[in-house]
Amino acid sequence: MGRVTRRQLTDLPGTLSLLIALVLASILAVLAFGLPALDRAVPAERPVAAGEPYRVAAGVTIVPPDGASLDATGTRPGAERGTALFRLGRVQYAIGVEPFKGDLTAAAVRLRQRITGTSGNQVTGTHLTVSTAGGLAGVEGGYTAGDRDGRYAVFVADGLIIEVMVSGDDADLERALPRIDASTRTLRYETEK
């Protein structure tokens, strides 16, 4: 064991440690603010094939609305669960699929509670029954989220819950809803072999 020198007994010199501390703060800033800024700078929207079924997850497909684009940030396909996010101008059209053990009533209650669980959201009116061309039965309704309006629909199929959420400002939504309703009716579930 050798001698311990005075140099070894001291902490880092103040100027150097301050410099390194500022570098450290800069790295944190890059992670917390730089990456999100870069994320915002890279376009998220991708074209989708018109009239072609889009695979959401777990055997659930949907034909996107005419003129819609796919938002890569809200789209995560998967074998058991997944999401797809389409955009029609400023209107968001999201479909989520995940395993679910309850019936349609429980699914509707769950989705409405999730909507109202977000501060400022309110479910409006009563829900209506809806069905798709592929034979899925569900319910749909409306909600408000601050200055945006929204529509929701929920379906249950073979241990899966399929949730549809649409949001946008009043005028945009009114224009897009016919195309979105037509798209929702193309929801189809087929067991993946």
Place this chain on the structure above:
Amino acid sequence: MSDAVRPGTTRSAAFLRQPAFWVVITIVAAGAVRISQIAVLFFTAYPVATITAILLFALLAVPFWLFVSELDFLEREPPSLRVLAFAWGGLVATSVSIPGSIALDNLIAKLGSPDLAAEWGAALAGPTVEEIAKTLGVVAIVLIARAQVNSVLDGIVYGALVGLGFQIVEDVIFAIGAVQQAGEGDQVQPVITTFLVRGFLAGVWSHTLFGALAGAGIGYLVVNRHRSRGRRIAVAALALFAAWASHSLWNSPLFRESLGDGAPALLAVLVFKGLPPLLLVLYLVRRAHDREAAYYVGVLATVRDPALITEGELRVLGSGSRRGAARRHAAVHAGRKARSAVRRLQRAQAALAVALSRDPDGPAEAEATAVREHRATLAALGHPEAVEGARSWRHTASTVGTAALAIAVLWVALSALGS
């Protein structure tokens, strides 16, 4: 000079005079504000679930905290720095990682594809941002108290505490996310499930482990000054990569579907994904501990005063299992008070070793007096020397029983979650 330990000083009051200290404190304060904002949102929406989650995961933190704090028995880290490490993980690393990981995951989806992000996003984005943010916590400790990072084991302890802080706060956030996802209001069931999965099953091989790996690298970088700078930086980078790779393996889709569901599949995943980094960290801890212990025992061996430490105690002090055996022997031979007295004596001897390492020519009178006082207490109890006795069958039976119980509990939990 020994590779194992780089003696420091006890100058905690000097923290306040360092500009870097105030930079670090400002960063921690900013993290505290951000996490408080998230906590307020949680409390407003799900008060019962939030309180339950905080209580459960705070309880989970206790054994981890005690275990990690005890890793470096001979030269314990100051409580203030341990708290700072934990706070960095829980407040800073989490605050940074939430937006950073989401952004990186989005970039993978945009520049690659949504399929790639769905499959590998969690394995690439989270580890990249989180391991950097956590490792910077150990760097922050070095910046403001380099004298307190004087062995690889110190780096492991600080890294593990940063990881523990991160793990606990992240688990609470995941638990409330599960409550929100369940859509059943302010229910505690999703919190319990999250606790079982993330706390109980995945807790051992989670951020505490990854942080310890990266911390070992920073410890090596700081302590081994006789090595070339390039080599030290390479080792630190390798340790950070090991932490990243362990985290990435844990988050990866490998074995997720091929092994199916059920308890055996869950156990296989734990073994394949969790065991390699756990064994690596245990090896590093053992090696770093033994090297540090050999250094401090060597320091005490120069004392040559049986009132301070005997030959038998020198042999005991360098090994965690022998220290424990000496306490058990004292309990059997002279009762529970003797057990506590042996523990205090061992602590005092360790403090003396640290004091002598920092100033070999100094008197270390306060530490020596403390050792003599504890020795006198022990002698009064009829147990003058803190040495280990013969291995008892009761201890062996207790060890085997505890291991069997742990395996049974693990199997029940795996069966419940796998069904």
